[in-house]
Amino acid sequence: MKQIQNNSEDFDSLIDSKHKNQLGFDIPENYFATAKQEILTRTLQHKQKNKSKQLIIRLSIAASFMLIILSGVFVWKHHTNNTTISEVQISNQSLSSNFNNSILFNSLFIEDDKISEYFTENITHYIISEELNTPNNNLFLNSLFVNDADLDSYTLEILTL
Amino acid sequence: MNEQEQTILQKLLHPNLKEKAFEKLLEMYQKKLYWYIRKIVLTHDDANDVLQNTFIRIFNNIESFKGKSSLKTWIYTIAHNEAIRYISQKKIHVSLHDISNQYMNTLKQDVFFDGEKLSETFHTVLSQLSEKQRIIFNLKYFDDLTFNEMAEILSINENTIKSTYYNTVKIIESQITL
Numbered sequence: 001m002k003q004i005q006n007n008s009e010d011f012d013s014l015i016d017s018k019h020k021n022q023l024g025f026d027i028p029e030n031y032f033a034t035a036k037q038e039i040l041t042r043t044l045q046h047k048q049k050n051k052s053k054q055l056i057i058r059l060s061i062a063a064s065f066m067l068i069i070l071s072g073v074f075v076w077k078h079h080t081n082n083t084t085i086s087e088v089q090i091s092n093q094s095l096s097s098n099f100n101n102s103i104l105f106n107s108l109f110i111e112d113d114k115i116s117e118y119f120t121e122n123i124t125h126y127i128i129s130e131e132l133n134t135p136n137n138n139l140f141l142n143s144l145f146v147n148d149a150d151l152d153s154y155t156l157e158i159l160t161l
Numbered sequence: 162m163n164e165q166e167q168t169i170l171q172k173l174l175h176p177n178l179k180e181k182a183f184e185k186l187l188e189m190y191q192k193k194l195y196w197y198i199r200k201i202v203l204t205h206d207d208a209n210d211v212l213q214n215t216f217i218r219i220f221n222n223i224e225s226f227k228g229k230s231s232l233k234t235w236i237y238t239i240a241h242n243e244a245i246r247y248i249s250q251k252k253i254h255v256s257l258h259d260i261s262n263q264y265m266n267t268l269k270q271d272v273f274f275d276g277e278k279l280s281e282t283f284h285t286v287l288s289q290l291s292e293k294q295r296i297i298f299n300l301k302y303f304d305d306l307t308f309n310e311m312a313e314i315l316s317i318n319e320n321t322i323k324s325t326y327y328n329t330v331k332i333i334e335s336q337i338t339l
Binding site for chain 1: 193196216284304305
């Protein structure tokens with residue numbers, strides 16, 4: 001290895017002198033030592049630039065992945081919320097229908113007397129009060145409350161005339 | 162590829178050893194590449210720029226070296242391409258007729274050119290050669306590369322290189338004594 005290095009150094013000095021003497025190529029003093037340092041510094045800077053470029057690329061890839069994931073989560077969450085609302089709506093609807101159904105079903109088991117009593121108390125009164133509030137029907141309804149004797153005398157009077 | 166090249170290549174491909182191995186590679190080829198580039202671009206400042214670009218390219222692309230050629234010829238090929246790219250960007254050579262004048266003018270502008278009688282005569286002869294003749298002559302005469310290595314670097318048939326070289330030597334010898 002040392003032999004190779006010595007040969008290489010000899011060859012380099014031979015090349016140097018050939019270029020200087022025959023071609024007149026000169027170089028600044030201590031050029032190769034300073035150039036070596038410059039090259040090493042530049043390659044190191046280049047390496048760091050490449051590293052930071054790679055870092056930026058990696059970060060942007062990670063950021064885009066995060067963005068995709070976040071938008072995915074957002075869409076999924078939104079979809080889930082919608083489902084919940086509709087599910088709630090459906091369950092409410094089913095509850096109310098069940099409630100209505102239960103009234104209908106329960107009514108089947110009430111005795112007829114109680115129903116007619118309820119009808120007489122609430123519905124009949126309601127109908128009568130409604131009818132009373134309607135002016136055209138007043139005559140007819142009032143006639144219902146006239147005594148039969150008065151009605152007979154009234155009809156006799158009309159007929160005899 | 163010789164043993165020394167294989168060892169240094171293995172280290173260059175190892176992430177932890179790369180920087181140290183690159184420094185070694187720099188020591189091995191810095192002077193050789195500088196002189197090779199200088200003969201193409203002619204001035205010291207241009208040679209310095211091209212040399213730096215060459216080594217940065219080597220450092221960045223060492224992983225792509227497939228080992229089809231020797232490491233030495235791969236490095237010389239990068240230097241050659243960088244130098245040719247540089248002079249085409251700077252348009253140093255305008256046309257064939259202007260080559261000789263441009264060559265001599267570029268040389269004389271460089272503060273690091275010592276225009277002694279022999280040097281100027283040598284350069285005058287070199288400037289009258291075609292670029293291909295000049296590069297082949299320089300690679301053999303000054304850089305001491307083998308015909309096989311030159312064929313790899315320039316991607317030219319070895320026999321073509323040999324015949325070009327010997328013809329060029331005859332042309333030069335007819336004007337100066339080497």
